[in-house]
Amino acid sequence: MSDDVVRRGRWPWVLLIVVAILAVLIVVAEFVARSILPGIVRGIVIEQLELPADQELDVDASGILLPQLIGGRLDELHLQTDAVTIGGVTGAAAVTAVGVPLHGGVLDGAAGTVRIDQDEFVALAAASDLPIDEIAFAAPNVTATSSFTVIGVPVPVALTVEPGADAGELLLTPVELRVAGVTLNAAEIAERFGDAAAGLTQPHRICIADQLPAGITVTGLTIQHSTAVIDVDVDGAIITDAALQHNGVCS
Structure with a gap:
């Protein structure tokens, strides 16, 4: 058998070994x-x-x-x-x-x-001008307990707000208010209590920029x-x- 034939016979094995070595090197380099x-x-x-x-x-x-x-x-x-x-x-x-x-x-x-x-959300909400005493999550909304004063008398309320974001700020939008067991929407709150409850009916922004x-x-x-x-x-x-x-x- 000539040397050329022997070399041709070895070539696929040499190529296979080179490919295997390269594969190992690639795996090692990736690792x-x-x-x-x-x-x-x-x-x-x-x-x-x-x-x-x-x-x-x-x-x-x-x-x-x-x-x-x-x-x-x-x-x-x-x-x-x-x-x-x-x-x-x-x-x-x-x-x-x-x-x-x-x-x-x-x-x-x-x-x-x-x-x-x-608790961390309460810390953020404290940065808003929304009068809040306590906050509780009630997915997908947030319930805040607060109060406002009518003729010198504090009125406790439970306010439900819808969370969101606008223009890079957190946004809390009031959707309903419970006063003495009665549920009112924002329009009804304004009608019954006027300016005394204005702070509870408007959207409130929280900037954390x-x-x-x-x-x-x-x-x-x-x-x-x-x-x-x-x-x-x-x-x-x-x-x-x-x-x-x-x-x-x-x-």
Whole structure:
């Protein structure tokens, strides 16, 4: 048997071995990338948001990382934590960013949710001018106990408000009021009590822009079971524009 025949016979095996080695190297490189990337992203997020160094933050990237790393852009990046404190309010947060540049540039987009319990929601509601004594979740609405004064006499009430968001602010819209066991809607309240109950019949806004980076905008608020869920949208330029990384302002 000639040497050429022997070499031709070995060639498929050599090729198979090379392919196998490359496959192993790719798997190892992917594993290394997934081990290193979360720590890098976590460090950047903690630094930009000025969070504690020991902040718990889970980071996960979708898809196969190597092609994305070579291309310099991650398809999807998921950030999640069970407890983060921003502006004195603590809740669980989850954000998904798409089109994440690795060498400078803006995100294609990002959105997420912040979940807070009833006590934390009370702290937020205290920032409004709605006269509130206590708050209880009654999904999908919120029930607040309060009172107003008629001819010098305090009248206790239970006010039901519909949560929402508008123009970046949390919005609490009264839908009904219970006074002495009688349920009244906003129009009936105004008719019976006039200016004395005016503060209970108008929508009330809660601005938290000064507690969040300017690049994060509140887009929704819903009550799910025992949790208030705040939806947020993230400006893709937040990773390059320092002004968007600083807290916003309330007018």
